[in-house]
Amino acid sequence: MSDKLPVIVLVGRPNVGKSTLFNRLTGTRDALVADLPGLTRDRQYGSGVHENRAFVVVDTGGLMPESADPLAALAEEQARMALEEADHVLFLVDVRQGRVPADEAIAKHLRKLGKPLTLVVNKSEGRPRAEASADFFALGLGEPLTISAEQGQGVHQLLTAVLEVLPAIAPEPENDDGGVRVAIVGRPNVGKSTLVNRLLGEDRVLAADHPGTTRDAIAVPFEYDGHPYTLIDTAGIRRRARVWEAVEKFSIVKTLSAIERAHVVIAVVDAQNDIGEQDAKLLGLIAQRGRAMVLAVNKWDGLKPDEREQVRYQVSLKMPFLDFAPLHFISARHGSGLGELMQDVQTAYESTTREFSTPELNRILEAAVEAHQPPAVLGRRIKLRYAHQGGRNPPRIVVHGNQTEKLPESYKRYLANQFRAALALKGVPLLLSFKTGDNPYKDKKNELTGRQIKKKRRLMARVKR
Ligand SMILES: Nc1nc2c(ncn2[C@@H]2O[C@H](COP(=O)(O)OP(=O)(O)OP(=O)(O)O)[C@@H](O)[C@H]2O)c(=O)[nH]1
Ligand SMILES: Nc1nc2c(ncn2[C@@H]2O[C@H](COP(=O)(O)OP(=O)(O)OP(=O)(O)O)[C@@H](O)[C@H]2O)c(=O)[nH]1
Known part of the structure; x- marks a missing residue:
């Protein structure tokens, strides 16, 4: 167990896909966040979670030390420190370009560094594994793993393999009395x-x-x-x-x-x-x-x-x-x-x-929807049906409904604000996630009822005439 998060550092030539992989490794959380306008993302440092384990990812950008830009000096310094602090290095290469001399140079540097390392062959989508990795055995860094950072193939396996051998950060006790x-x-x-x-x-x-x-x-x-x-x-x-x-x-x-x-x-x-x-x-x-x-x-x-x-x-x-x-x-x-x-x-x-009660969350949701309906998409109104708490620290609220994937960002923000105000939350971002209902029968029944109502109205109208 450790006090420090495990640090995974990405290195490789320009254009091999480091930032694409970085976004994939750190992006999972962003998907949930509806409440963080103005989030300035650091292109170099990020945190990620994989199967409940948190880690830090560092994209060294320019590992090669000959950067001429004086403004990059601090970033360089941080990159070098990151490499020193690295628990695991992911060395990315590009299968489409094949093995090039710059890869050999980086490989040499990394061998000297002596950190645990995985050679990652990126852009491998649509290629058999053996074929994609063949060229890169010659770097002498062991068996390469093939991934597609862009499409996500192999990324889960990569993380599982890397995190398995890294020390986990000691989990904090839920109810210690240290306040x-x-x-x-x-x-x-x-x-x-x-x-x-x-x-x-x-x-x-x-x-x-x-x-x-x-x-x-x-x-x-x-x-x-x-x-x-x-x-x-x-x-x-x-x-x-x-x-x-x-x-x-x-x-x-x-x-x-x-x-x-x-x-x-x-x-x-x-x-x-x-x-x-x-x-x-x-x-x-x-x-x-x-x-x-x-x-x-x-x-x-x-x-x-x-x-x-x-x-x-x-x-x-x-x-x-x-x-x-x-x-x-x-x-x-x-x-x-x-x-x-x-x-x-x-x-x-x-x-x-804090723990929120489900009836309380549902009252807030109902009032928010009543005050301001979600928009209709292609003539069908987005429905938000019920809410429950999905987690604490940070507080997370899960809202169920239909077509929730089509909810505009502005409406998500509106809802987040309504929950924040009604729950009197202070000093904490609120994470909202949305789930489209898995009860299609119920939906159908509602639609049917709707149709039946219309039919009834038509009949009534005829009767009146
Ligand atoms: N086909 C394919 N293209 C990819 C993949 N991953 C990244 N790319 C593309 O490769 C190009 C470079 O990707 P980046 O992630 O910017 O590469 P980088 O290593 O961060 O580049 P620098 O910022 O120059 O160091 C982009 O056009 C990506 O869309 C992949 O898995 N497959
Ligand atoms: N005027 C004024 N000076 C302060 C105040 N707080 C800290 N300083 C001064 O700012 C300088 C830096 O303070 P530190 O507490 O060492 O700052 P730090 O953030 O711990 O710095 P690092 O350890 O380098 O990260 C010292 O000279 C402090 O005396 C303050 O409230 N007012």
């Missing part, structure tokens, strides 16, 4: 350590700073305003307490692992520095995972009124998910705003772990 599991995430230097110190008190951070990375050491229990919490993944923070040790590098994999284990994520941004794309991407990763979140705009002290106005404007412009994530302006240094922040962490926790 709300909180992760504090944000770019370097936004003030995470300062905030943690404020919440825990200096002594506690040092107390947690024992060598050896047992799980308990990196989940630190604390109390705030009489509520119990557990702080997840203080690894970076512990290191910091030992001044002689190098400051830990910002790691997206660690951040994703902390998000995975948390009930509520406090996303910290820095009011005294540009709030921008990196921050928005981080929020995207939290939301994509369906985690409850509270936004903290830190370093609010020492700003003049017009500067505050400017920051408020920037935040409203650049931060996605403000329609569900509560926003707080705080000073970790002075401790201001923390009480309200933690109150919303509690509320978000309650929202994300």
